[in-house]
Amino acid sequence: MYIADNWKDYEVLDTSNGEKLERWGDFFLVRPDPQVIWNTPRNDQRWKKPNGHYHRSNKGGGEWEFFDLPEQWQIGYGDLKFNLKPFSFKHTGLFPEQAANWDWFSSIIKGEAQKGRELKVLNLFAYTGGATLSAAAAGAAVTHVDASKGMVAWAKENAVSSGLQDAPIRWLVDDCVKFVEREIRRGNKYDAIIMDPPSYGRGPKGEIWKIEESIYPFIELCAQILSDEPLFFLINSYTTGLQPAVLSYMINTAIVSRFGGCVEADEVGLPVSGNGLVLPCGASGRYTH
Numbered sequence: 602m603y604i605a606d607n608w609k610d611y612e613v614l615d616t617s618n619g620e621k622l623e624r625w626g627d628f629f630l631v632r633p634d635p636q637v638i639w640n641t642p643r644n645d646q647r648w649k650k651p652n653g654h655y656h657r658s659n660k661g662g663g664e665w666e667f668f669d670l671p672e673q674w675q676i677g678y679g680d681l682k683f684n685l686k687p688f689s690f691k692h693t694g695l696f697p698e699q700a701a702n703w704d705w706f707s708s709i710i711k712g713e714a715q716k717g718r719e720l721k722v723l724n725l726f727a728y729t730g731g732a733t734l735s736a737a738a739a740g741a742a743v744t745h746v747d748a749s750k751g752m753v754a755w756a757k758e759n760a761v762s763s764g765l766q767d768a769p770i771r772w773l774v775d776d777c778v779k780f781v782e783r784e785i786r787r788g789n790k791y792d793a794i795i796m797d798p799p800s801y802g803r804g805p806k807g808e809i810w811k812i813e814e815s816i817y818p819f820i821e822l823c824a825q826i827l828s829d830e831p832l833f834f835l836i837n838s839y840t841t842g843l844q845p846a847v848l849s850y851m852i853n854t855a856i857v858s859r860f861g862g863c864v865e866a867d868e869v870g871l872p873v874s875g876n877g878l879v880l881p882c883g884a885s886g887r888y889t890h
């Protein structure tokens with residue numbers, strides 16, 4: 602399993618009965634997690650006094666209940682700083698398990714950057730920019746694409762907080778599929794591609810993204826904008842059907858068959874400090890040349 606075990610400002614403290622208890626810097630949140638189907642005793646007293654609790658509703662969705670939680674606060678990961686704001690749905694603006702992937706590709710980028718290679722990385726469905734900032738901090742020029750203007754603005758805020766306001770990052774509000782199609786027509790190439798697609802999403806003009814239907818043709822499109830010696834290709838997914846073997850098979854048929862190289866795939870997880878468990882948080886497929 603790819604485990605995000607380098608956090609200091611974030612921790613999963615415990616998991617029980619459909620929820621997880623987390624520490625985000627100095628604040629404690631209780632949030633739903635569909636993976637937590639066990640009902641273990643809640644011995645940690647912080648379950649009783651969190652700063653924020655997202656209650657699921659039977660009708661779908663849910664709502665936050667706050668207790669002395671600022672509207673916005675920051676946590677760090679190495680030199681990166683992320684602004685957190687619990688907002689619509691159960692999200693805070695960061696998927697901490699992704700740090701396992703950030704560490705993986707950062708060391709590849711740093712290795713190449715030290716050899717003097719200029720690297721162009723494309724980050725698709727880029728959300729609040731965790732992967733963008735990690736790749737930029739490691740030395741890559743990054744193109745960041747997300748359909749939501751608000752998310753791109755938030756990612757830029759995170760870049761400023763991380764001291765990366767002058768880093769070579771191109772910020773784009775666009776539909777990922779349309780953007781890649783345009784890049785094919787323009788003949789633009791990238792040395793590495795990162796993507797974290799949602800199960801269901803919409804582009805800025807209402808373009809529909811349904812992962813099971815869209816992902817394979819999209820990977821084939823992405824293969825057309827990889828440079829001749831691509832450095833890496835990363836797909837992350839939380840969608841239940843996209844298990845590691847499925848990610849690995851898609852990358853093998855669309856990327857390895859064309860460029861050579863190899864792929865490995867595994868579940869991604871967060872350590873749970875209270876019980877030694879590792880909480881599964883989706884899967885990643887990792888290609889390297």
Ligand SMILES: C[S@@+](CC[C@H](N)C(=O)[O-])C[C@H]1O[C@@H](n2cnc3c(N)ncnc32)[C@H](O)[C@@H]1O
Nearest residue numbers: 726728747748749776777799802803804810839
């Ligand atoms: C980081 S991803 C998904 C996060 C996580 N993997 C999950 O499933 O909850 C979500 C991002 O994709 C963006 N998005 C959704 N559909 C898109 C599309 N068609 N083109 C570009 N970005 C899109 C959203 O705006 C959002 O920031």
